[in-house]
Amino acid sequence: MIELPEKILLRMYxxxxxxxxxxxxVDDLFTKGLVHGTTHLSIGQEATGVxxxxxxxxxxxxxxTHRGHSQAIGFGLDVNLMMAEILGKANxxxxxxxxxxxxxxxxxxxxxANGVVGGGFNLSCGAALTQKYKKTGKVVLCFAGDGATNxxxxxxxxxxxxxxxxxxxxxxxxxxxxxxxxxxxxxxxENISDRSASYDMPGLTIDGNDPLEVYNILLKALRYARAGRxxxxxxxxxxxxxxxxxxxxxxxxTREEVEEWQKRDPILKMKxxxxxxxxxxxxxxxxMEEEAKDSIENALEFAMESxxxxxxxxxxxxxx
Amino acid sequence: MNNNEIQNMTYREAIRLxxxxxxxxxxNVIFMGEDIGVYGGAFGLSQxxxxxxGEERILDTPISEAAIVGTAVGAATTGLRPICExxxxxxxxxxxxxxxxxxxxxxxxxxGQTQVPMVLRLPAGSGTGxxxxxxxxxEAWLCHxxxxxxxxxxxxxxxxxxxxxxxxxxxxxxxxxxxLLYSTEGEVPLDEDFIVEIEKTMTERPGKDVTIVTYGxxxxxxxxxxxxxxxxxxxxxxLNPITLYPMDMxxxxxxxxxxxxxxxAHEAAKTGGLGGEIVARIAESxxxxxxxxxxxxxxxxxxxxxxxxxxxxxxxxxKSDFIRAVYRLLDHE
Ligand SMILES: Cc1ncc(C[n+]2csc(CCOP(=O)(O)OP(=O)(O)O)c2C)c(N)n1
Ligand SMILES: [Mg+2]
Numbered sequence: 001m002i003e004l005p006e007k008i009l010l011r012m013y014x015x016x017x018x019x020x021x022x023x024x025x026v027d028d029l030f031t032k033g034l035v036h037g038t039t040h041l042s043i044g045q046e047a048t049g050v051x052x053x054x055x056x057x058x059x060x061x062x063x064x065t066h067r068g069h070s071q072a073i074g075f076g077l078d079v080n081l082m083m084a085e086i087l088g089k090a091n092x093x094x095x096x097x098x099x100x101x102x103x104x105x106x107x108x109x110x111x112x113a114n115g116v117v118g119g120g121f122n123l124s125c126g127a128a129l130t131q132k133y134k135k136t137g138k139v140v141l142c143f144a145g146d147g148a149t150n151x152x153x154x155x156x157x158x159x160x161x162x163x164x165x166x167x168x169x170x171x172x173x174x175x176x177x178x179x180x181x182x183x184x185x186x187x188x189x190e191n192i193s194d195r196s197a198s199y200d201m202p203g204l205t206i207d208g209n210d211p212l213e214v215y216n217i218l219l220k221a222l223r224y225a226r227a228g229r230x231x232x233x234x235x236x237x238x239x240x241x242x243x244x245x246x247x248x249x250x251x252x253x254t255r256e257e258v259e260e261w262q263k264r265d266p267i268l269k270m271k272x273x274x275x276x277x278x279x280x281x282x283x284x285x286x287x288m289e290e291e292a293k294d295s296i297e298n299a300l301e302f303a304m305e306s307x308x309x310x311x312x313x314x315x316x317x318x319x320x
Numbered sequence: 321m322n323n324n325e326i327q328n329m330t331y332r333e334a335i336r337l338x339x340x341x342x343x344x345x346x347x348n349v350i351f352m353g354e355d356i357g358v359y360g361g362a363f364g365l366s367q368x369x370x371x372x373x374g375e376e377r378i379l380d381t382p383i384s385e386a387a388i389v390g391t392a393v394g395a396a397t398t399g400l401r402p403i404c405e406x407x408x409x410x411x412x413x414x415x416x417x418x419x420x421x422x423x424x425x426x427x428x429x430x431x432g433q434t435q436v437p438m439v440l441r442l443p444a445g446s447g448t449g450x451x452x453x454x455x456x457x458x459e460a461w462l463c464h465x466x467x468x469x470x471x472x473x474x475x476x477x478x479x480x481x482x483x484x485x486x487x488x489x490x491x492x493x494x495x496x497x498x499x500l501l502y503s504t505e506g507e508v509p510l511d512e513d514f515i516v517e518i519e520k521t522m523t524e525r526p527g528k529d530v531t532i533v534t535y536g537x538x539x540x541x542x543x544x545x546x547x548x549x550x551x552x553x554x555x556x557x558x559l560n561p562i563t564l565y566p567m568d569m570x571x572x573x574x575x576x577x578x579x580x581x582x583x584x585a586h587e588a589a590k591t592g593g594l595g596g597e598i599v600a601r602i603a604e605s606x607x608x609x610x611x612x613x614x615x616x617x618x619x620x621x622x623x624x625x626x627x628x629x630x631x632x633x634x635x636x637x638x639k640s641d642f643i644r645a646v647y648r649l650l651d652h653e
């Protein structure tokens with residue numbers, strides 16, 4: 001395993017914990033009926049969401065999915081403003097107009113979480129075209145789920161990105177299901193990365209529950225795309241512990257399967273790595289966890305105290 | 321089988337029952353959609369149908385809306401009668417080529433050689449906190465395409481009768497169901513031949529002072545407003561064009577001739593919405609001469625649906641908007 005600087009390991013571990021606590025809090029708010037609408041939790045997928053973003057350079061861009069909280073936190077969004085958005089507050093990232101499914105920070109390169117499955121592929125091509133055209137040297141990291149790769153837009157985007165050599169890394173979070181449908185029922189290949197062959201681009205399948213593997217592979221892929229060699233497709237196998245959304249009886253999978261994956265928890269894996277390699281002491285690890293937890297308690301407090309939008313704001317921002 | 325029984329059930333259950341009866345009646349009816357099998361559909365419309373009809377007829381699809389609808393068009397022209405569920409109406413955008421350029425035109429373009437008997441079920445509307453990409457009411461787009469029929473029931477009985485009529489129809493029928501209506505209850509005939517024919521406008525409440533034309537989830541709001549106004553001695557007549565295209569205008573025109581005042585209301589955005597079409601048809605009809613006041617359109621604001629609950633409600637006409645509009649019409653000299 002490649003040695004990483006302590007600073008990166010610390011940030012990675014802290015943010016993965018933040019993501020976990022954030023979503024546990026969001027889950028709690030929805031369960032108590034304090035938030036209206038629905039949410040898609042990525043608990044269990046913190047390595048693909050967070051560790052991948054740690055490999056980005058300043059100025060790189062991301063396109064997120066409906067299951068995008070970990071991705072957003074990994075990219076560096078402020079949990080206060082995220083929580084305010086989920087509570088529909090005026091100072092949330094989208095002024096309370098987007099909610100959990102649409103957290104965006106476009107000015108800083110987060111092109112937004114997308115409620116449309118597969119909606120991010122083409123947008124990422126466009127964002128990457130801008131980088132290429134303006135010679136910024138920046139790369140777009142496009143997140144998507146396994147199910148999303150069955151939309152036409154996935155195939156059209158991979159082809160376009162390939163022939164135009166666009167600087168994109170497509171990161172497929174294969175959590176083994178698209179809603180209730182297991183991958184084996186929605187495609188006839190075992191590895192989604194095989195799809196890269198049709199478009200003549202590198203394709204890799206990796207362990208999405210191993211944060212350091214995710215980080216290292218992303219570093220390489222981003223370097224490849226940044227060098228102007230074209231897009232890369234990465235499939236990271238992972239698992240979501242929660243239901244698809246707020247309302248999901250989960251009849252399509254067994255409790256044992258969930259428990260099996262929980263044994264391979266990405267945060268636990270990272271913690272063991274940090275301990276075994278004596279990167280941090282137990283006390284330091286505990287402190288990081290506590291700080292992450294506190295940051296989420298503070299975020300909730302911040303969000304609760306934040307103002308509701310003025311009703312007249314309903315008409316704002318339709319046009320530029 | 322003739323069955324005179326009536327049963328209380330939800331709108332959701334009524335659509336499901338209608339589909340089940342038609343699938344039992346005709347082996348050529350198949351059902352395609354995302355997560356309609358084991359999951360039973362995102363809104364539970366197909367609970368238990370996989371067990372009853374098996375994987376050959378209840379077809380779980382990949383997340384590929386263009387393929388779902390394109391496949392349905394191809395299957396429909398060659399002898400099957402597919403029902404498709406698009407998980408949210410918003411994603412009909414993915415399927416528009418199959419629907420608009422293929423399904424809707426094939427019969428006409430080929431000089432009547434073929435027919436496209438299929439049903440596209442589209443859960444629509446706001447009020448669920450699901451924000452801009454999961455809350456739209458896009459019925460006007462569909463009505464603008466000759467070759468498509470568009471229906472939208474408001475009550476469980478209408479839902480059962482219309483889904484059956486839609487499945488039996490030999491044309492592509494877009495069946496728009498409102499998510500907020502799924503859990504509403506009402507009496508539904510169990511008779512397997514109970515059909516609500518397409519191209520029929522329902523009179524939901526008789527009245528003589530003001531006509532309200534509305535459909536979908538605004539119907540309950542209009543009914544509440546009418547009940548309130550009745551206590552003030554104002555009799556509102558409510559008409560519900562449950563087939564949006566082709567629309568049965570006669571009851572609407574007759575009502576306006578009687579009342580001389582009309583409000584046309586829908587949740588969809590006002591500009592380019594069906595309200596404009598309905599109002600224009602009234603203006604073109606003999607009812608025009610009977611109007612005592614300018615017609616009023618109540619509609620969604622021309623904005624995407626926002627997430628915040630208060631903002632979301634502010635976009636859509638509410639009971640109080642109906643009441644205010646009725647007073648405005650009555651105050652007009
Ligand atoms: C175009 C479109 N079709 C359907 C849906 C409804 N939907 C939301 S998430 C989802 C499953 C997505 O599966 P996957 O891409 O594997 O992502 P995951 O939810 O597993 O993270 C579906 C069908 C949608 N939002 N957009
Ligand atoms: Mg998935």
